[in-house]
Structure formats: C-alpha cells, structure tokens
Amino acid sequence: MSTDVVLVCLLVGVVNYLFRYLPLRIGARRTSGGLKSGPLSRVLDSIGIASICALLVVSGAPDVMRDPQRLLPSLAGFVLLTLIFWRTKSIIIATLTGAVAYGLVFKVMLMAV
Incomplete structure (x- = not known):
C-alpha cells in the first residue's frame, strides 16, 4: 500500500472525527435547564x-x-x-x-x- 493512500485515509479519519466532535464540544451551550441552546445547536438538531x-x-x-x-x-x-x-x-x-x-x-x- 502506498504512503499516499495511508495519508489520505488518516486525513479523512481525522477530519471526520473533528467534524463530529468539535461542534458538539465548542458550539453547543447548555442552559440552566440542561437543554442545548444557540444557533449551532439548532443546526445540529x-x-x-x-x-x-x-x-x-x-x-x-x-x-x-x-x-x-x-x-x-x-x-x-x-x-x-x-x-x-x-x-x-x-x-x-x-x-x-x-x-x-x-x-x-x-x-x-x-x-x-
């Protein structure tokens, strides 16, 4: 297997993970009632x-x-x-x-x- 294929697979895996993890970690705020609020939360919903x-x-x-x-x-x-x-x-x-x-x-x- 060539190194190009391995690098592309690693890059795609990292970007996929960050695409799923970062919005939930950074943008979703919680209110006092425990529900998410904010524009990013509405987009994710x-x-x-x-x-x-x-x-x-x-x-x-x-x-x-x-x-x-x-x-x-x-x-x-x-x-x-x-x-x-x-x-x-x-x-x-x-x-x-x-x-x-x-x-x-x-x-x-x-x-x-």
Whole structure:
C-alpha cells in the first residue's frame, strides 16, 4: 500500500472525527435547564431530519424512475416523516412512522392491483 493512500485515509479519519466532535464540544451551550441552546445547536438538531430526507430521496429516486407506482408510497412516507418530526422533534419516531406509512401504502397499492 502506498504512503499516499495511508495519508489520505488518516486525513479523512481525522477530519471526520473533528467534524463530529468539535461542534458538539465548542458550539453547543447548555442552559440552566440542561437543554442545548444557540444557533449551532439548532443546526445540529436539523441535521438528523435533513439526512433522513436525503437518504429517502437518494434511495427512492431509482425505484420511482423504474416504477412510477412507487411515487405515492414514497411521498406518503416523506410527508408523514416531515409532519411527525415537526410535531414531536424526534427523528426516531418520525423515521419509523414514515417507514410504516411507506410500507402500508405500498401494500394497499399491491392489493388493489
């Protein structure tokens, strides 16, 4: 293995670690109640929903392009994911609810055909 590959791997690993560690260590302040506050905290909180939505689009786009009938289940999952996250602020509950909605809509569409 060449030294260039090892150096690139080390650099990527260090930058990845710092990207995850530094914002949490430097920018997230805690209030007296123990909750995070500040603009960086709001950005970090929104990364979860943004990454889930991006994964939904990236993984669903090829399926929808091949089979347009998968558009409705994907939209149902995305809309429910967004609404549940907006109401609960819990990425876990929102993701699970969106996945269940996708599965149910897809199953109902298969049974209707």
